[in-house]
Amino acid sequence: MFETLSQQPPDKIIELMKLYADDPRAEKIDLGVGVYKNAEGVTPVMRAIKAAEKRLWEEQTTKSYVGLTGDPAFNDAMIDLVLGDALSRPHVASAATPGGTGAVRQAFELARMANPGLRVFVSDPTWPNHLSILKHLGIETVPYRYFDDATCTVDSEGMLADLERARPGDIVLLHGCCHNPTGANPGAAAWRDIVSVLRTTGATPMIDLAYQGFGDGLAADAGPTRLIASSLPETLIAVSCSKNFGVYRERTGALMAAGQDTDRVAAVQDNLAYLNRQNYSFPPDHGARAVTMVLTDPELRADWEAELEEMRTGMLHLREALAAELRARAGSDRFAFLAEHRGMFSRLGATPEQVQRLREDHGVYMVGDSRMNIAGLNEATVPILAEAIVRAGV
The missing domain is CATH 3.90.1150.10 (Aspartate Aminotransferase, domain 1)
Known part of the structure; x- marks a missing residue:
């Protein structure tokens, strides 16, 4: 063979x-x-993570499984970090994943389950692993203009014109902040224009948020994600803790699905558990547990x-x-x-x-x-x- x-x-x-x-x-x-x-x-290793791990080592009494979508406290803490008060908790499904890459992969899998004829609009350029995963899954990709090589800034006009070609059932993949590989991000007006285009086309945004806190600050970096999730019917959000918590090798991430219809969100939550079961069953917990302790302890x-x-x-x-x-x-x-x-x-x-x-x-x-x-x-x-x-x- x-x-x-x-x-x-x-x-x-x-x-x-x-x-x-x-x-x-x-x-x-x-x-x-x-x-x-x-x-x-x-x-x-960040100071707060080191302190959380020490406390975890002292207090943890079992290494038994937690749940197919991870520790509920981790999902709650991550939703609060990313979305703040943009949406109430019943409007967000969430599952822990092995890093941001695991969240991206599960998001593509979920979208393909919902629409077997899925197309994903991807910025030109983007993180190479986006394209690699999509190719492996056999999902059609459609590039959209993003970076102006002459000015080294975002080609907002070209981007918006290309995104207007999206249609209902398509995914538009966006970098929430700190675009990889260019470092160039849309301005506030461009983000509002993106929301307008998505509302008109009916395409679903998927946000890869791998660097929250590395750009203009935790709240500012989450701003575009909060705007999109609160303005549109449905949004997928892949989140990584590797960079902003420094837990690269612990493979700590989350996939969120925000929606205005709570019944649909509940169905998505079931499907996130199903996808985790088919892929790796229970997600890693050590990094997620440390991150949860940091986010919920005021001093840490x-x-x-x-x-x-x-x-x-x-x-x-x-x-x-x-x-x-x-x-x-x-x-x-x-x-x-x-x-x-x-x-x-x-x-x-x-x-x-x-x-x-x-x-x-x-x-x-x-x-x-x-x-x-x-x-x-x-x-x-x-x-x-x-x-x-x-x-x-x-």
Whole structure:
């Protein structure tokens, strides 16, 4: 049987990780891998998570199963974090998932159950795993214009024109904040226009919210999601705790389905439990339990929010510093967009040849489309990167 299988195309980021690891140069810079790093290059365990895990170790008396959709307290806490008072609890179905990727996969599965002829409108560009999962599931994808390579900003006019082609039964996949891979986000007016287009077409929004708290703050980053969920009949929301809680390896996420019709929401809740049972039965609990403790304990929550804000403002400082260094070296403001983007990523606007030159000549590692992880920098490497960018002719 196995003779019918062929090798899968290599993951470009995994390949990049290996190239970086094999590079002997001391001043090499890793801007490829999509994880947060502090100034020492470490992805830390957040203080509040560490405290919650210690308490969990002391208090937990069983490792028995919790439930097909996870701990109800976790789902309640995540709904409150993401949606606030935009919708009351009976209007939201929710299930714990193995990370944000698990939530994305389950959302696509749920949508296909509801509409076997599903089409998913996907921003050009988007997180590559969106496309990989959709291809694996055999779901048709329709790209919509998103990023203007000339200005490194959102092409709002093109995006809205393309989204007008959606129809009832389609999914429109949106990044809730901190767009990956570009770092460019729609403005407030554009989000309102997106709501208007979705209301007119009857398509269902699906929001991938992987970086809440990394952009403009917890509430601000949730703003577009809350607007959409409270304005439209139905909304799918895939949430990751990997970045903002630093629990990458604990695989902690949630899939929410918001709806104005509570009877339909109750049916969705049953289907979320069914899908979890077919895929992995009971979702991971350790990370979810720690996150719940942080969100429901005032002292732990305050410490978590403070540390998350330090991470967010640190990345903003790195953005501003890099834009300033490039302004000084390039003699122009053509890289000013870096200070305007939000989250961990920005697309630099370099050609594949320039990206290769950055890697080979300067030890700077970024994805081939010039997506770079701002959190891979520190104060010492910012001027080194700026000089390499200019020397590479970007």
